[in-house]
Amino acid sequence: MVTSLGMPPLPPRTDAPSWRTAWDRALYGPDGFYRRHAPADHFRTAVHGSDLMARALLRLVEAHDLDTVVDVGAGRGELLAALHRLSPELELLAVEVAPRPATLPPPIAWSPVLPESVDGLVIAHEWLDNIPCHVAAVDDKGDVRVVHVDPSTGQESYGHRVSTPGVPPSMSEWLEQWWPLEGREPGTRAEIGTSRDLAWADVVRRVERGLAIAVDYGHTMESRPAEGSLRSYLEGRQVPVLPDGSRDVTAHVAVDSVAAAAGGTVTTQRDALQALGIDSSRPTLALASTDPAAYVGALSGAAAAADLTAADGFGDFYWVVSGAGGISAKLG
Numbered sequence: 001m002v003t004s005l006g007m008p009p010l011p012p013r014t015d016a017p018s019w020r021t022a023w024d025r026a027l028y029g030p031d032g033f034y035r036r037h038a039p040a041d042h043f044r045t046a047v048h049g050s051d052l053m054a055r056a057l058l059r060l061v062e063a064h065d066l067d068t069v070v071d072v073g074a075g076r077g078e079l080l081a082a083l084h085r086l087s088p089e090l091e092l093l094a095v096e097v098a099p100r101p102a103t104l105p106p107p108i109a110w111s112p113v114l115p116e117s118v119d120g121l122v123i124a125h126e127w128l129d130n131i132p133c134h135v136a137a138v139d140d141k142g143d144v145r146v147v148h149v150d151p152s153t154g155q156e157s158y159g160h161r162v163s164t165p166g167v168p169p170s171m172s173e174w175l176e177q178w179w180p181l182e183g184r185e186p187g188t189r190a191e192i193g194t195s196r197d198l199a200w201a202d203v204v205r206r207v208e209r210g211l212a213i214a215v216d217y218g219h220t221m222e223s224r225p226a227e228g229s230l231r232s233y234l235e236g237r238q239v240p241v242l243p244d245g246s247r248d249v250t251a252h253v254a255v256d257s258v259a260a261a262a263g264g265t266v267t268t269q270r271d272a273l274q275a276l277g278i279d280s281s282r283p284t285l286a287l288a289s290t291d292p293a294a295y296v297g298a299l300s301g302a303a304a305a306a307d308l309t310a311a312d313g314f315g316d317f318y319w320v321v322s323g324a325g326g327i328s329a330k331l332g
């Protein structure tokens with residue numbers, strides 16, 4: 001049988017680990033993908049390629065009179081390196097499981113753990129999508145079960161029903177509130193966002209003064225994907241999902257749930273960057289004849305702004321913003 005979602009039914013429980021366990025080992029185990037690989041070698045994020053994101057965040061930092069930026073899941077420190085170029089006096093801290101890159105400017109601090117408290121801006125750019133979560137699916141009897149996966153083959157199997165005693169009640173409670181599966185057709189899936197909610201709430205509680213912003217691709221109640229959103233990327237391409245440490249494993253973020261857990265608001269990147277003065281309008285042709293260098297600079301700035309605000313692209317990313325009355329509070 002193939003369900004109308006195009007998925008074959010899964011076999012019953014085997015010894016395979018849950019998705020969350022397999023995913024965690026694959027990315028962060030002793031030989032995990034992110035201990036060995038730079039994100040920029042495998043996919044492009046909005047902090048690679050231009051310093052526009054850094055410029056936008058600098059505007060925010062200045063408006064709120066902050067002097068510190070903490071980048072959680074900093075990759076190879078690309079965003080902080082850009083901020084350091086733009087404003088060398090800022091205090092910058094990368095929180096990252098991978099080792100510090102040798103080429104990073106020495107004033108940028110590097111740590112594998114979050115600071116106990118922060119007076120400044122915390123940014124987590126494409127971090128939450130890499131926080132492993134449990135996966136649930138509706139089996140062919142209509143029961144909602146935890147999905148397990150063989151890390152070497154990707155073969156999935158069903159584990160316990162999520163409402164069984166012994167499975168943490170927070171999983172079924174989260175599904176009921178944020179991604180209801182009861183009564184949905186067999187094969188319908190969900191990624192259970194409890195691990196992301198807890199991770200982000202733990203970051204936000206450390207901010208004594210300032211803001212915390214999580215930027216990621218995601219969905220809200222109105223747009224949950226019935227087939228789930230697990231993906232793998234390797235060397236610039238989307239490849240079959242496999243939690244064996246050979247590739248990235250990611251899933252979109254339930255941003256409304258994350259915002260509720262940490263006390264924040266959700267906006268699109270397009271709107272957030274517009275509020276921060278990022279403008280994708282092209283310069284006038286007249287500038288090309290009066291000041292060719294300024295014209296070329298403005299043209300490339302407009303192209304970068306268009307890239308970061310594009311529909312069906314980075315512009316559709318979500319910003320979950322907590323603290324200090326939000327991003328617009330102090331912008332003139």
Ligand SMILES: C[S@@+](CC[C@H](N)C(=O)[O-])C[C@H]1O[C@@H](n2cnc3c(N)ncnc32)[C@H](O)[C@@H]1O
Nearest residue numbers: 034039045073074075095096097125126127130
């Ligand atoms: C998709 S990459 C994003 C990198 C960068 N922020 C960017 O946008 O290009 C996610 C990064 O988060 C890091 N990471 C994941 N969980 C982490 C944790 N608990 N502590 C520190 N770093 C973590 C990974 O090692 C990886 O470099």
